[in-house]
Amino acid sequence: MEKGKRLKFKCWNCNRNYSLWREITEEQVLAVACPYCNADGVVDLKPYRKETITVLKGKPPEKSLGDELVLPDILPTQPKEQ
Numbered sequence: 865m866e867k868g869k870r871l872k873f874k875c876w877n878c879n880r881n882y883s884l885w886r887e888i889t890e891e892q893v894l895a896v897a898c899p900y901c902n903a904d905g906v907v908d909l910k911p912y913r914k915e916t917i918t919v920l921k922g923k924p925p926e927k928s929l930g931d932e933l934v935l936p937d938i939l940p941t942q943p944k945e946q
Contacts, residue, residue: 872938877903881938888933896941905941909933 868887875882875898882899894907914932 871935873898873905873907874938874940875901875903876905876941876943877901895944898941904944906944907939907941909935912936 868885870883870885871894872881872883873896874880878898878901880898880900884896886894886896892908892910894909896905896907897903898905912933912935914934
């Protein structure tokens with residue numbers, strides 16, 4: 865999985881789109897702030913996780929489980945809970 869990526873977000877408050885560089889970690893929630901209205905928001909990545917299975921060649925079949933993110937072009941944000 866990539867460590868960092870430029871992602872596009874849609875602000876929950878002003879509905880404007882913006883992009884930010886974010887490091888993708890094991891965390892399931894990204895905290896973001898809209899550069900236009902300064903509204904704090906969060907993006908839950910759980911719905912975008914896809915389980916992958918890799919079968920290694922050359923040995924008896926071994927399976928390793930992993931996760932892959934299948935993200936939409938623009939991620940919707942939600943208000944940050946206080």
